[in-house]
Amino acid sequence: MKGPENPQKRRFFPGPSQLVHHPDPDGVVAIDGDLSVPTLLEAYRLGIFPWPTDVRLHARGPIVNVLLWFCPPERAILEFRNLQVNRSLAKARRRALETGALEFTIDQAFREVMRGCASVPRPGSEGTWITNEMLEAYGTLFDAGHAHSVEAWNAAGELVGGVYGVEVDGVFAAESMFHRTDNASKLALVRLMEWLHSRGIEWIDIQMMTPHLEKLGARSLSRRDYLVLLHRALRK
Numbered sequence: 001m002k003g004p005e006n007p008q009k010r011r012f013f014p015g016p017s018q019l020v021h022h023p024d025p026d027g028v029v030a031i032d033g034d035l036s037v038p039t040l041l042e043a044y045r046l047g048i049f050p051w052p053t054d055v056r057l058h059a060r061g062p063i064v065n066v067l068l069w070f071c072p073p074e075r076a077i078l079e080f081r082n083l084q085v086n087r088s089l090a091k092a093r094r095r096a097l098e099t100g101a102l103e104f105t106i107d108q109a110f111r112e113v114m115r116g117c118a119s120v121p122r123p124g125s126e127g128t129w130i131t132n133e134m135l136e137a138y139g140t141l142f143d144a145g146h147a148h149s150v151e152a153w154n155a156a157g158e159l160v161g162g163v164y165g166v167e168v169d170g171v172f173a174a175e176s177m178f179h180r181t182d183n184a185s186k187l188a189l190v191r192l193m194e195w196l197h198s199r200g201i202e203w204i205d206i207q208m209m210t211p212h213l214e215k216l217g218a219r220s221l222s223r224r225d226y227l228v229l230l231h232r233a234l235r236k
Contacts (some may be wrong), residue, residue: 024214027072035137075226113162
């Protein structure tokens with residue numbers, strides 16, 4: 001006889017209706033759990049993403065790294081129809097492609113792009129949220145066909161920039177990007193959007209707004225509006 005299912009495991013993440021009214025001001029909706037492919041896919045389908053974070057659990061206790069899952073009260077997206085490539089960036093792109101200073105590939109060095117992102121110092125943080133566990137988990141997600149990267153290479157064949165993210169059921173969440181030469185990450189992002197658009201995707205989730213993404217045309221949505229947009233895209 002089949003035993004009862006484990007309700008705790010089945011209900012690790014809040015449901016869509018619970019997420020809309022979740023009370024945590026920072027958008028933390030779950031703690032701990034695992035980074036398996038099924039868990040990650042479930043999270044992204046709900047509009048949730050993991051973010052390992054250094055926290056102090058007790059006033060005088062040590063700082064420890066805890067796996068937090070977020071669905072922020074405000075979310076940033078970039079719709080391809082609103083993409084704004086200014087004159088200087090367009091000029092840099094033409095020059096890079098014409099001279100061969102940069103070449104862009106897709107899914108050729110996913111783990112290397114993640115390690116490049118992990119090496120970038122983050123303002124206000126001593127470390128990176130891209131831990132070894134995240135590298136292993138998202139590498140496995142890539143092997144399963146649910147994550148992608150765009151790489152920027154210089155004329156010497158060195159990886160000088162890139163961007164990576166997760167694609168679930170036609171929705172793409174950009175996770176992080178890095179550059180070691182001017183404009184490499186921005187141009188990799190533009191190449192990513194062109195590739196996704198050619199496959200019928202109309203926007204990407206960029207999770208949190210940054211000044212340079214805002215200049216590219218990104219906009220912020222409330223959690224409610226984002227979840228409506230997400231589930232509409234998933235149904236499509």
